[in-house]
Amino acid sequence: MKEVPVVGRRSDVGVAFRFIAFVLRPFLMAVTRRNWRGGEHIPPPGTGVVIAGNHISHFDPLTFAHFMWDNGRATRYLAKESVFRIPIAGRIISAARQIPVYRESSDASQAYRAAVAAVRSGELVAIYPEGTISRDPGLWPMVGKTGAARVALETGCDVVPVAQWGANHVLAPYSKRLRLLPPKTVHVIAGPPVDLDDLRGRPVTSESLRVATDRIMSAITQQLAEIRGEVPPEVRFDHRAAGLPPTGDPATAPDAEDER
Structure with missing residues (x-):
């Protein structure tokens, strides 16, 4: 398989991020x-953008x-705040300018403000609109949260949808067992920016955020269907309708047996 060439990077990435890339990229290349596909849709360095993707594994x-x-x-990821408290790794992640998310707290808005500031300064901010690993039984994208749409509509930046598949074969959802051998194929496909032009330049409302989020999730789902060669569910999985808490392994949730 032809490898994708490594192209020019911004000079202000920072020592911590370069260290992470130096350590992890050879490992990922090996395993x-x-x-x-779709790298042409990723804007060049210095262009602020939101990348919205599906979440299928901790890997x-x-x-x-x-x-x-x-x-x-x-x-720059929006990552749950607890990750930043991991000894050594948390300090490196913080130095690499990742953005902590304080779920279900009065500090939750800090992540949104940091994401807006990062985009306006020309950075790439990655957001998983689902907010957690998919709980859909087939790992299809779930109903999305509105954060990615909100950042895009406030800043005017593009939202590039990205679908991924295969990382779940290296590390299954909520599993701690890595399956590194034989090497698994990881598919990642970026699509053209989601069309949000008709929603820009007007007040941001709950309705416009929901419309924008539905378009983002539809684009991700269509790309994932292309990767998998399968037909996605007609209705996206909603943890509220399934009676599940917003995060965590659905198999260990209260009354999980009754919900399956």
Whole structure:
């Protein structure tokens, strides 16, 4: 399989992010095969953009960032705050300018403000609109939250939808068992920016955010269907309708047996 060339990167990525890339990229090159597509839709360094992707494994942030790095961009993630409290790793992640998310707290808006500021300064901000690993039984994208749409409509930046598949074969959802051998093929496909032009230049409302989010999730789902060669569910999975908490392994949720 032809490898994607590594193109120019911004000079202000920072030492911490370069260190992470230096350590992780050779490892990922060794333990995965890569089917990267759609890199032409990733804007050049210095252009603020939101990248919205599906979330299928605790391993996929690594392969997602690998795809972006190979297409010339460093990734700023919105990551749950607890990750930043991990000894050593948390300090490195913080130094790499990742954005902590304080779920269900009065500090939750800090992540939104930081994401807006990053986009306005020309950075690439990656957001998983689902907010957690998919709980859909087939790992299809769930109903999305409105954060990616909100950042895009406030800043005027593009939202590039990205679908990924294969990282879940390296590390299954909510599993701790890595399956590194034989190397698994990781598919990542970026699509053209989601058309939000008719929603721009007017007040941001709950309705416009929901319309924008539905378009983003539809684009991701269509791309994932292309990768998998399968037909997605007609209705996106909603944890509220399924009676599940917003995060965590659905198999260990209260009354999970009754919900299956």
